[in-house]
Amino acid sequence: MLQLGVAALAAAEVLAAASRELKDAALIAAAAAIRAAAPRLLEANAQDLQTARARGLSGALLERLLLDSTRIESMARGLEQVAALEDPIGTVTAEWTQPNGLRFQRVRVPLGVIAIIYESRPNVTADAGALCLKSGNAVILRPGSESFHSSAAIHACLEAGLVAAGLPAACIQRVPTTDREAVRYLLAGMTDYIDVVVPRGGKGLIERVQREARVPVIGHLDGNCHVYVDREADLAMAREIVLNAKLRRTGICGAAETLLVDEGAAATHLAPLLRALLDAGCEVRGDAAAQAADPRVLPATEQDWLTEYLDAIIAVRVVPGVEAAIAHIARYGSAHTESIVTENAVTAERFLNAVDSAIVLHNASTQFADGGEFGMGAEIGISTDRFHARGPVGVEQLTSYKYVVRGTGQVRPG
Amino acid sequence: MLQLGVAALAAAEVLAAASRELKDAALIAAAAAIRAAAPRLLEANAQDLQTARARGLSGALLERLLLDSTRIESMARGLEQVAALEDPIGTVTAEWTQPNGLRFQRVRVPLGVIAIIYESRPNVTADAGALCLKSGNAVILRPGSESFHSSAAIHACLEAGLVAAGLPAACIQRVPTTDREAVRYLLAGMTDYIDVVVPRGGKGLIERVQREARVPVIGHLDGNCHVYVDREADLAMAREIVLNAKLRRTGICGAAETLLVDEGAAATHLAPLLRALLDAGCEVRGDAAAQAADPRVLPATEQDWLTEYLDAIIAVRVVPGVEAAIAHIARYGSAHTESIVTENAVTAERFLNAVDSAIVLHNASTQFADGGEFGMGAEIGISTDRFHARGPVGVEQLTSYKYVVRGTGQVRPG
Numbered sequence: 161m162l163q164l165g166v167a168a169l170a171a172a173e174v175l176a177a178a179s180r181e182l183k184d185a186a187l188i189a190a191a192a193a194i195r196a197a198a199p200r201l202l203e204a205n206a207q208d209l210q211t212a213r214a215r216g217l218s219g220a221l222l223e224r225l226l227l228d229s230t231r232i233e234s235m236a237r238g239l240e241q242v243a244a245l246e247d248p249i250g251t252v253t254a255e256w257t258q259p260n261g262l263r264f265q266r267v268r269v270p271l272g273v274i275a276i277i278y279e280s281r282p283n284v285t286a287d288a289g290a291l292c293l294k295s296g297n298a299v300i301l302r303p304g305s306e307s308f309h310s311s312a313a314i315h316a317c318l319e320a321g322l323v324a325a326g327l328p329a330a331c332i333q334r335v336p337t338t339d340r341e342a343v344r345y346l347l348a349g350m351t352d353y354i355d356v357v358v359p360r361g362g363k364g365l366i367e368r369v370q371r372e373a374r375v376p377v378i379g380h381l382d383g384n385c386h387v388y389v390d391r392e393a394d395l396a397m398a399r400e401i402v403l404n405a406k407l408r409r410t411g412i413c414g415a416a417e418t419l420l421v422d423e424g425a426a427a428t429h430l431a432p433l434l435r436a437l438l439d440a441g442c443e444v445r446g447d448a449a450a451q452a453a454d455p456r457v458l459p460a461t462e463q464d465w466l467t468e469y470l471d472a473i474i475a476v477r478v479v480p481g482v483e484a485a486i487a488h489i490a491r492y493g494s495a496h497t498e499s500i501v502t503e504n505a506v507t508a509e510r511f512l513n514a515v516d517s518a519i520v521l522h523n524a525s526t527q528f529a530d531g532g533e534f535g536m537g538a539e540i541g542i543s544t545d546r547f548h549a550r551g552p553v554g555v556e557q558l559t560s561y562k563y564v565v566r567g568t569g570q571v572r573p574g
Numbered sequence: 575m576l577q578l579g580v581a582a583l584a585a586a587e588v589l590a591a592a593s594r595e596l597k598d599a600a601l602i603a604a605a606a607a608i609r610a611a612a613p614r615l616l617e618a619n620a621q622d623l624q625t626a627r628a629r630g631l632s633g634a635l636l637e638r639l640l641l642d643s644t645r646i647e648s649m650a651r652g653l654e655q656v657a658a659l660e661d662p663i664g665t666v667t668a669e670w671t672q673p674n675g676l677r678f679q680r681v682r683v684p685l686g687v688i689a690i691i692y693e694s695r696p697n698v699t700a701d702a703g704a705l706c707l708k709s710g711n712a713v714i715l716r717p718g719s720e721s722f723h724s725s726a727a728i729h730a731c732l733e734a735g736l737v738a739a740g741l742p743a744a745c746i747q748r749v750p751t752t753d754r755e756a757v758r759y760l761l762a763g764m765t766d767y768i769d770v771v772v773p774r775g776g777k778g779l780i781e782r783v784q785r786e787a788r789v790p791v792i793g794h795l796d797g798n799c800h801v802y803v804d805r806e807a808d809l810a811m812a813r814e815i816v817l818n819a820k821l822r823r824t825g826i827c828g829a830a831e832t833l834l835v836d837e838g839a840a841a842t843h844l845a846p847l848l849r850a851l852l853d854a855g856c857e858v859r860g861d862a863a864a865q866a867a868d869p870r871v872l873p874a875t876e877q878d879w880l881t882e883y884l885d886a887i888i889a890v891r892v893v894p895g896v897e898a899a900i901a902h903i904a905r906y907g908s909a910h911t912e913s914i915v916t917e918n919a920v921t922a923e924r925f926l927n928a929v930d931s932a933i934v935l936h937n938a939s940t941q942f943a944d945g946g947e948f949g950m951g952a953e954i955g956i957s958t959d960r961f962h963a964r965g966p967v968g969v970e971q972l973t974s975y976k977y978v979v980r981g982t983g984q985v986r987p988g
Contacts, residue, residue: 173904176930177927177928256949258947258948258949262938262942262947264948264949269930269960271960271961272960355960355961356961371788374785376790376959376961376962394983397983400983400985401983401985403985404985404986405985408985408986408988490587508980512978512980513591514591516590516683516976517976518976518977519976519977519979520976520977520978520979521979521980521981522978522979522980522981523980523981523982523983523984524676524979524980524981524982524983524984524985525984525985525986527985527986528676528979528981528984528986530986533672533676533986534672534678534977535670535672535678545790546683546685546686546769546974547685547769547770547790547961547962547974548790548961548962550974550975550976551975551976551977560960560961560964561964561965562930562931562932562933562934562964562965563932563933563934563948563965564926564934565933565934565935565936565938565942566922566926566935566936566937566938567935567936567937567938567942568937568938569808569811569814569815569937569938570937570938570939570942571814571815571817571818571819571822571938571939571941572818572822572939572941572942572944572947574822
């Protein structure tokens with residue numbers, strides 16, 4: 161493990177000074193290597209799937225673990241998309257001159273060495289490796305044991321890309337063991353080598369990382385997201401947004417988990433919204449008003465307002481207006497992503513200002529909580545931290561900065 | 575302690591939405607309260623000084639602890655200067671529209687609740703309280719036991735300012751005990767209430783905080799700063815910069831600790847630079863070349879290249895050129911602040927790019943490592959972290975951001 165750290169530190173130094181051309185060439189060569197290695201990737205994946213089935217893993221986990229030709233092509237294309245992104249390194253993000261003539265620039269630099277600990281999705285190997293490379297960071301990947309062989313095969317393609325471009329293979333390293341002690345060591349034993357840890361996976365993993373890490377963490381916890389349908393919401397728009405926010409994909413962190421309906425819209429909007437959800441196969445757990453509006457609605461408990469279902473289940477509550485919606489979100493929400501549907505611009509601004517979440521939307525689905533949809537090209541996750549990076553974490557969020565000051569002999573008085 | 579946390583959380587909510595006018599009014603009223611309370615502050619400070627002397631504290635510590643009318647006036651003026659700064663909260667730092675018509679804004683928001691743990695300087699109470707207030711953060715101050723009474727008296731003035739402006743007094747709270755258990759609790763027991771901890775003081779304090787904290791930390795460790803005098807340096811400029819960088823104040827983190835002289839400049843520049851330092855009363859510990867250039871130079875050991883003296887002592891080494899200077903800094907430096915003196919623009923750019931420190935300067939003193947000198951108005955410290963904030967930490971660095979997205983009914987396809 162220490163060897164990984166030493167090699168990462170040396171690679172990070174090379175990578176910090178690497179030109180955009182070099183980094184992009186490595187990404188494009190890696191994409192080609194992935195396409196060429198498709199049969200090997202499928203074979204490695206079949207091995208992982210077999211083990212997973214033998215261990216009795218569930219359908220959802222198997223689905224996440226699966227590679228097929230579409231997914232392999234999409235991984236390769238992902239690498240090319242990251243290559244097409246602007247290079248954040250060296251960008252001047254602020255520039256000013258002081259009265260004494262000193263000229264200041266704030267310039268983007270890499271964070272250094274990033275460790276990424278993830279679970280079963282093998283494509284994270286390619287995505288995370290690519291984002292770290294583009295942002296000039298060396299990375300140590302620690303894939304979950306379920307995707308051990310798939311991740312190793314993908315990682316070999318990334319290494320091939322680096323070597324083809326003349327960059328050190330150690331820019332993207334992989335922990336070659338599924339030993340859980342290795343994770344402990346990454347989190348607490350390598351503070352001299354690792355600048356930040358990014359956990360990507362379920363709540364258990366993220367909580368463990370936040371508890372054990374002795375280096376900074378970029379993590380996301382719950383996405384208990386809300387849609388608030390205001391008394392001045394257009395019903396057709398509200399219906400489309402609610403259905404999309406809840407059901408487009410139920411397993412992602414930007415999926416809506418609670419629908420709040422303004423009592424001023426209850427008479428007209430509540431029953432149609434409930435009907436649309438129920439007819440689409442969604443389980444609805446509601447307060448008394450929601451239960452009265454549709455007999456298929458089950459009773460909600462206090463626990464429902466707090467739950468990230470990640471499933472075709474939604475909690476529904478009627479609230480006295482936008483202020484009550486804001487208060488409900490402050491009390492039960494996880495500060496991830498919330499949306500208001502209303503035609504009233506003043507009400508919308510009130511909600512957008514007062515709700516303290518990483519992403520607040522007006523008249524749009526919460527499922528836009530995604531780096532790609534933000535135009536960042538890709539993301540390593542959605543941070544619910546307030547520190548360093550908040551919301552989608554793309555290449556820009558994987559950088560730090562330094563101040564460059566140019567003078568003509570100035571000394572400090574006094 | 576938990577009560578402090580609950581009150582801070584409630585105050586943070588009010589403060590996040592507070593207008594610039596309200597926050598500035600509180601700062602200006604606090605400045606007036608400090609001026610009016612001068613006799614009380616001096617009395618409280620005399621009490622602290624008496625205890626400190628009884629405990630046999632050293633002259634430097636007593637000097638740091640001391641309040642006099644000049645320092646009281648400068649504290650009051652500091653509050654007014656922070657009031658005059660731009661309000662970072664609500665600033666739009668990025669804005670774009672996606673092809674689907676969604677309009678994105680990234681908007682500055684406060685971090686939330688900040689805990690500041692510091693040592694003997696009582697003025698930190700005013701500075702830190704003011705910076706947190708201006709950046710919309712509630713703060714829990716934990717002054718050192720040495721300044722217990724002084725800090726309490728200053729804190730009372732800040733509270734008076736808040737109350738006069740109609741803001742909750744809990745926006746700026748003080749831990750009313752010197753119990754060391756309180757620090758442990760702030761660091762590890764209040765993760766639901768505290769968003770970030772800022773330690774301000776000696777290395778022991780900062781290392782303890784980084785070890786024990788279960789919340790993010792903005793800390794600075796060593797400032798082992800370098801001046802490199804290149805073969806194309808103007809001698810007069812080099813002399814002035816070296817003297818200022820080392821001796822203007824020796825106890826601050828931006829003070830130079832090692833002087834690197836290009837061997838191409840040794841024949842002309844080395845002896846005059848050594849003479850200037852020695853004549854000004856600085857102890858010089860040098861390599862063989864430096865010892866040969868002036869008989870008063872003591873021999874340097876490997877340990878000297880690593881030492882932050884914070885005193886009138888400097889280590890001097892002759893290096894073969896700019897690349898060797900960059901390598902020396904990478905090996906021994908603490909990535910805080912380094913300066914190159916040269917008339918050659920290409921050499922300067924090479925140094926500014928290759929040295930991976932929070933602040934890199936060309937033809938200027940390292941003692942400019944200061945938020946005030948950067949034009950930030952004030953600072954809470956100089957961060958040597960790469961994560962979140964690097965370099966001077968002013969009001970802008972005490973903020974996070976959120977994304978505000980405005981749509982017209984967009985839902986996410988597929």
